[in-house]
Amino acid sequence: MTIPFVDLKAQYNSIKEEMDTAIHAVIDNTAFVAGHYASLFEQQFADFIGVKHCIGCANGTDSLEMLLKAMGVGPGDEVIVPAISWISTSEVVSTVGATPVFVDVHPQYYTIDIDKIEEKITSKTKAIIPVHLYGQPVDMPRLMQLARKHHLKVLEDCAQAHGAQINGQMIGTFGDCASFSFYPGKNLGAYGDAGGMVTNNDEIAKIARMIGNHGQQGKHNHLMEGRNSRLDGLQAAVLSVKLKYLHQWTEGRIVNANKYSELLKNAEVTIPTVIEGGKHVFHLYVIRTQNRDAVMQYLKDAGVGVAIHYPTALPLLKCYESRGYTKEDFPVAYAVTQEIISLPMYAELSDKHIQEVTKLLHNK
Ligand SMILES: *Cc1c(COP(=O)(O)O)cnc(C)c1O
Secondary structure, X not given: OOEOOOOHHHHHHHOHHHHHHHHHHXXXXXXOEOHHHHHHHHHHHHHHHOOOEEEEEOOHHHHHHHHHHHOOOOOOOEEXXXXXXXXXXXXXXXXXXXXXXXXXXXXOOOOEOHHHOHHHOOOOEEEEOOEOHHHOOOOHHHHHHHHHHOOOEEEEEOOOOOXXXXXXXXXXXXXXXXXXXXXXXXXXXXXXXXXXXXEOOHHHHHHHHHHHEOOEOOOOOEXXXXXXXXXXXXXXHHHXXXXXXXXXXXXXXXXXXXXXHHHOOOOOXXXXXXXXXXEOOOOOEEEEXXXXXXXXXXXXXXXXXXXXXXXXXXXXXXXXXXXXXXXHHOHHHXXXXXXXXXXXXXXXXXXHHHHHHHHHHHHO
């Protein structure tokens, strides 16, 4: 038995003809960087999220970094980030010259613990980056209330949560701006690296687009020094095809997550808790268990693709060693990272495979 952790080939096979046609059209039209296909996807994705602007770029890390810059975050500033995320979330804060300030995570939702943000706010705090981790929406109404009270900017990291909602409102529409990754394995993934910046703020949109295109406004009119981080035509065309199926694929993920949760309710594992009023889009289906390493090895030996997202809390990574944090500083994040396992999750995952994985977990 082999149950892969992700199966991008199964998804491609389900849309092969349409995808091949779309890819060949880009080559025929030689619209390889920015251009027609990029503009088209930007409009489609802005409509999908329900925002005024979407600016495509090279990846979801550049996207976060350029948005921080566009909001004026830089040297001397502090930016609040959760203690569990992919490293991009804190990395970009340092890249723009600011300092990431870590906040522990919520014991059930694993996203930033909103109750622990205020104690980390100083006169230098400029922004908060909430991460909709695993596809679980952060309680954005509450977070925005806190941010407004302290005059902080908010950049939503939506890399794992395309289409997630809270109280019926799309994530990515609450903050000053939001960042998406279209890395192949994400819920909406290109066939290479790609990212997108979304906002209703005209000024942020204008600057973000300029930064990614060498500071140009029009050709050869460089108003500032920027960089090269644009959306490929090929990736844009792939994303336009896939966006049409995103809703269907998301529903498939949710159905599969519910099946896992139903079959695991009496097993000795902790299943994911969805926040009240939230639409969790299950980029990852993450359980918690004692003896995590042994359980993981047992699943691997049985042919189940499993992973850990993430094995180390951000502040406890080697690269932040000089900050001198200990696990007692982030007790929840530390405990969570010792116990989590991500199970196979994608729309095409079969009932049979879900049953096999859950049966193994009952017998562990
Ligand atoms: C994937 C991811 C990113 C970075 O996106 P890339 O496209 O890989 O650069 C940022 N934040 C989170 C939470 C992610 O999961």
